[in-house]
Amino acid sequence: QVQLVQSGAEVKKPGASVRVSCKTSGYTFTTSDINWVRQAPGQGLEWMGWVHPNVGKTGFAQKFQGRVTFTRDTSITTAYMELTSLRFEDTAIYYCARGGLSGEFDFWGQGTLVTVSS
């Protein structure tokens, strides 16, 4: 069965960087893009961007330009999201989600809480 398992919670200071991993299994890693979505406490879903594991092509929401990087390691079927220059408002649960054929997100990781606190 398809599974996406994310790394554990992080606490970071403002200005620091965080990297979240998303280990996938149960399907061919290189055939579907991995999206990153975040959810601030009590808020809705916010799409950050995607990486296609096959060639490493990425896309991202303009809001995160210059601060976010999406990578992958095909040898261990894992995708990564790195966010730099963290701000208090980056405190959120970060999810990875597999992209379906029509752009839907058909399988999700369990989420990683990133807390930005001084």
Add this chain to the structure above:
Amino acid sequence: QSVLTQPPSVSAAPGQRVTISCSGNTSNFGSNFVSWYQQFPGTAPKLLIYDNSKRPSGIADRFSGSKSGTSATLDITGLQAGDEADYFCGTWDSRRNVKVFGGGTKLTVL
């Protein structure tokens, strides 16, 4: 402020039917599929509907979706207490080149 507009909350009694609306504009709903997600507190969202009206394997036929013009709806019939959750719609916005979501609707089963 979310790009797609959903009612903040809806409620209905067990066994009843509820409809959750999601409205957008031509740059997102115009030529893109809508998907719906169910999220219980403290858990990740789960795909409920894709391609406007299709259900993934394992999703009960009590859940159905439709799209018309620049709006979409999620219908839930035969409401159960276990349906209490937040529901989000999502689609691609071709003008902004981003995936957009509604603000979410909290369903309460009375």
